[in-house]
Amino acid sequence: MSTFWALAGILMALALLFTVVPLLRKHQLVTVDHDRLNAEVVKEQLNELQADLEAGKLDQQTYAAARHDLERELLSNLDGSTGHDTAPQHHGRWAAGLFAVLVPGLAVLIYLQLGAPDYSAREAEARSAASSGQQNAHPLAEMVEVLAQRLREEPDRLEGWLLLARSYATLDASKRPLKPTRRRDVSAATRRIC
Numbered sequence: 001m002s003t004f005w006a007l008a009g010i011l012m013a014l015a016l017l018f019t020v021v022p023l024l025r026k027h028q029l030v031t032v033d034h035d036r037l038n039a040e041v042v043k044e045q046l047n048e049l050q051a052d053l054e055a056g057k058l059d060q061q062t063y064a065a066a067r068h069d070l071e072r073e074l075l076s077n078l079d080g081s082t083g084h085d086t087a088p089q090h091h092g093r094w095a096a097g098l099f100a101v102l103v104p105g106l107a108v109l110i111y112l113q114l115g116a117p118d119y120s121a122r123e124a125e126a127r128s129a130a131s132s133g134q135q136n137a138h139p140l141a142e143m144v145e146v147l148a149q150r151l152r153e154e155p156d157r158l159e160g161w162l163l164l165a166r167s168y169a170t171l172d173a174s175k176r177p178l179k180p181t182r183r184r185d186v187s188a189a190t191r192r193i194c
Contacts, residue, residue: 008111012104019099023092040115042074141171 046067053063066071143169153159 012107016100016103018082019103020096023096023099025092036075038077042070043072140167144168144171 049058049063049066049070052058053060058066144164147160147164147167151157151164154160
């Protein structure tokens with residue numbers, strides 16, 4: 001059983017390594033300059049308008065109105081601040097601590113509820129009983145003796161004699177003679193079945 005728990009502990013440590021270590025890593029701070037981003041988007045839209053004007057898809061008046069709208073939108077989006085937002089830095093330490101406690105705890109709890117924690121103890125008892133010769137194989141031998149007694153009482157049942165022969169072979173008791181009480185009863189049973 002100690003081998004099982006050692007292997008289970010190793011696998012648990014490996015599972016925790018894959019779940020907890022990424023949570024404990026330092027994450028890069030992401031900074032976003034909203035003003036710069038807005039300016040890039042408007043610049044791209046102005047380039048598309050210019051391309052549409054040159055391709056003849058827009059007339060000069062429509063182009064001027066669309067350009068004016070884009071410039072006004074850019075001015076309303078520029079807030080004049082530094083423009084840098086930092087993404088909140090979330091530390092995964094609380095999640096790592098939670099995983100480090102819950103994963104092994106739940107695994108052991110589920111094993112105790114659904115697994116077989118006393119399996120190794122039962123296996124050790126079976127091994128000691130087998131080595132001391134106390135193995136309980138007597139129920140089969142007792143059933144074979146009951147069958148033999150029944151066949152002594154009803155010797156004309158061929159199926160019973162065949163079953164008894166197979167049972168003795170199974171019990172490695174093939175040295176016992178299969179002597180029907182009367183030979184003619186066995187031959188009569190054989191004729192009825194065949």
